[in-house]
Amino acid sequence: MNIFFGKIKKERKDQVAKLIYESDEGWDGFGGLNEGDYVFLLCDGKVHLWKAMNYDSALKARTFECVLESIGKQSFFFSHIKYFKLTMDLVVKSHRQTHQAFFKIDYEPEFTEEMLCNRDTYKADSGLFRRVFIRNSKATVEQNSYDVQLFFDEGNLKLAELKNSDGSFTDGFKDNLSYAGKGREKKDQTIAFVLDKTNQEKPFAYNSKLNASKIYDAFMVDYNAKEEAPVEDDELDFDELIVDNEAFDSQVNLLKYKQNVVLQGAPGTGKTYATAALALSIVSPTFKNFDNHQKVMAEYEKCLMKIDEDGYVSNDGQIAFVTFHQSMDYEDFVEGIKPICDEESDGETKISYQIQSGIFKAICHKAKTQESSNFESAYAELVKKLQEDGYVGYEKYLILDSGNEKSKSKFGISLNKKGNLTLWTGTKEDDLHHQGTLTRENMVRELSGETVFQSWKGYFQGVVKYLKKEYKLSSSKKTENKNYVLIIDEINRGNVSKIFGELISLLEADKRDGAEHPLKVTLPYSKEQFSVPSNLYIIGTMNTTDRSVGSIDYAVRRRFAFVTLKANEDAVDSYYNGNKNLGEIAKAKFNDVKNFLESPDVVAPDVDFDDLMVGHSYFMAKTEDELKMKWEYEVLPLLREYKKDGLLRRSASLKEFDDFNYHFQKKVVGKTPAEESR
Structure with a gap:
């Protein structure tokens, strides 16, 4: 027998009357719920006991049979049934909003199916529920008890160990009594109740005054008193307010299907936070704390890419962020020819031009790279050597063997101001001439098997060969194909057709690299063959009130799905x-x-x-x-x-x-x- 608890938002309580839960059949929010499993279903403050039936494809919903209707009223009902293992997860998830809708409950074998399905089991005097005691000393604490027992030991308030608990509920208990009256209204109410009932050896059944969730909020979370804040910070957070779990799941599924989504809405509807949460659902499949604003934004920051001005991704981030504006064009976003200024040995400034990747090309190449290597550390050692030995700028260069085994030719490299390698070529080693720049980005691509410039292939291979010999450069196939997300803020403020150019045709899911109808184009400056990888997802945001810029044309619009976020x-x-x-x-x-x-x-x-x-x-x-x-x-x-x-x-x-x-x-x-x- 498996027992779960689940939640349906009160706005969707029509599903309770229909005995269904609407969602896709493979939705992970079911938490492993299968036909025949029992569910304590919470909706609109009431608890019902249901039994899971089959999934109805026509209704797109899991169907249920009602075993007992309205057997309890509070969400903390679950955490006070003594046969259910009391864990922090059970306390928090049963009375806070969560991304997942159903959670499995660990229970003791004494709790039989007959007891589960008997309405009398849930009467207040049935002995089913943990009671709450406030003891005046450690000596009066009952050992090996299901009951929640607060007690005083040398003047400090403590929480006794409980039977059928994993210890997480008692770990981290804090004596916050001294904070009473310092600005946290709900914590103060619980603390006042405890102080008022001290020395009264009378148990309390689970109730609104003192229960496991109240004890958690008042004594297991830092008080952090602020006189100007009348309620707790975690109750004033956006965590449990803006994320509609069912709507969020729908948006995630839409992004996975379409791969290009625009979140549109009026100012203040939560577009920025929604993009961060959606991006994490794609790049961090193990992340589950979507109902916690701080954790979402912290994880989002960790996943951000660092892209230098040469278009080189210098970390392992999987999310890139860009804001469109009226001055942005194809050369900024995809690739363009940019001037490079270097100082010659005689002090004069030398201007050269090289092709630089924009953020879109950079993230596409990163997503397609199937090799993992220690390139960064090996390249850092090479940079250190070039600096220490004076191979910097245009004064002298380090001679390397070409990667072409047949020609046995030599070439030179030196370090430029941007940390890339200046290429020197010629017939005489002591009289080589400046030829161009070997960028880190292109070296990584060559290392992963791409051919960037056919005529320079030997030079790239020569540097890679030197890194392998001197600094133990190694690479291996990635064990998994990671997902990547590009967030385009204010997408309608730029000329989208102009910025994407010919690449607009490659955005459709079935035109991606490795998809059903893959397309490639030749880029205008580098002349390389380019495609958009299938593991790249694009999320745009659009302010629906901004009429100072042009609207998105049909060619662009049909390649994106549009989701409207509304004021709530x-x-x-x-x-x-x-x-x-x-x-x-x-x-x-x-x-x-x-x-x-x-x-x-x-x-x-x-x-x-x-x-x-x-x-x-x-x-x-x-x-x-x-x-x-x-x-x-x-x-x-x-x-x-x-x-x-x-x-x-x-x-x-x-x-x-x-x-x-x-x-x-x-x-x-x-x-x-x-x-x-x-």
Whole structure:
């Protein structure tokens, strides 16, 4: 018998009535759930016991049979059943939003199927649930007990070990009693309850006042008191607010299918965060903390590529970021001829020209490279030697053997200002002439088996041969083909057709390298054969209110899937959980803007409401002063700009928002503008 717990968002509670969970059949969010498994299903604060049935392809949903309806009311119901192993995962995942929807529960064999399916089992006096005790000394703690026991030992509050627990729940317990009253409202409520009930040898069943999740929040997380913050930081984070798990899974599946996606929406709808989360879903398949904003952004930073001005990727990053603008063109994005300035031995500046890769060509080459090597460390040793021995600039060069075994010819290399190798060729070793530049990027490509310049192949091979001999350069086939993501911010601010040029035809999934109908083109400057790899994904962002730039043409549009991110009132509501007064003000502002834009004869006829509705992030603030500043200096100017740009009808009046602004000042600050000026 397998037991799971699962969650359905209250906005989709119609699925509870239908006894289904809508999702793709192979979706990993099912967590291994199979036909015949039992599920404690949480929706809209109620707990039901279901049994998994078959997957219905027509409905695109897993079907269930209802065994028991409404057997509990709280999400922390699961963490207090004593036969379920109490772990930190069980506590956190049962009352926080998560990317995964179903989780398997470890349980003791004493919990039989007959007990599971009997409604009487879940009565408060059945003995099923762990109780909570607050003991006045260590001596009164009951050993080997299922119950949660807080106790005092030499004046310090501690948590006793529990039966049927992996230890993760008791590890890291902190005595935060001394922080009482220092600014964390919910923590303070739990601490006050503990202090009030101290020395009362009375157990508490799981309840809203004291339970495993309350103990976790109050005593297992740093208090981090800040007088100006009335609620906990983790409740004011975007982590559990903006990520709609079902919508996110749909976006991930769409990106995997189409490979090119544009996230579009009004300002403040979460496009930046969504691109980071989507990118991680592609490049880091083992990453699961999509409901934690800080962890997502930290992992995203670790995965970013470092690309130098020569188009060389100097780290193992898998995500590249670029912002389109009106001055960007093909030469910046794909490849172009760039001037190189070097100082001659006589002090004069020598200008030469070389082909440099843009970010798109660089990430494509990185994605196609199937070799892993110690090139970076070996090349660093070569650079060190060239610097120490004076082979820098145009004064002298290091003689190497060509990689062509038949010719036995010699050539020279020296180090230029950018860390690449200046190539010297000729018939006499003591009178070689400057020929061009051997870049690190092209050496890596030659090392992986590509031919960059056929006529220079011997020179590249000569450097590689020297690195192998002197600095133990080695390479091997990659064990796995990594995925890569290119994020194009503000994609509509550039001339997309001009920037991509002929490569626009290669973006389609079936035209990629190794796909069903692969295409290659000859690049105009390097003359090399070029294709887009199948393990590269492109995510663009687009501000739907920006009419100062041209729209994306049909040729580009049909190669991308477009996803609209909308302003989410539920995100605003969840953000202020525990700070209702400020939350009511913020929601009032959100709804006033919404009602205004939905009013007849306000929005221009060629504009959709979702293109203009100010995003939820504009209404999220930790203090009243911050919310006031966002309204006055971000929201109102944006609405005025809408009207100026013709997105609102000329007849649309913003005067009521001036009144609303005054009302905001009166409600939050408590003074009229005239009173404030005194």
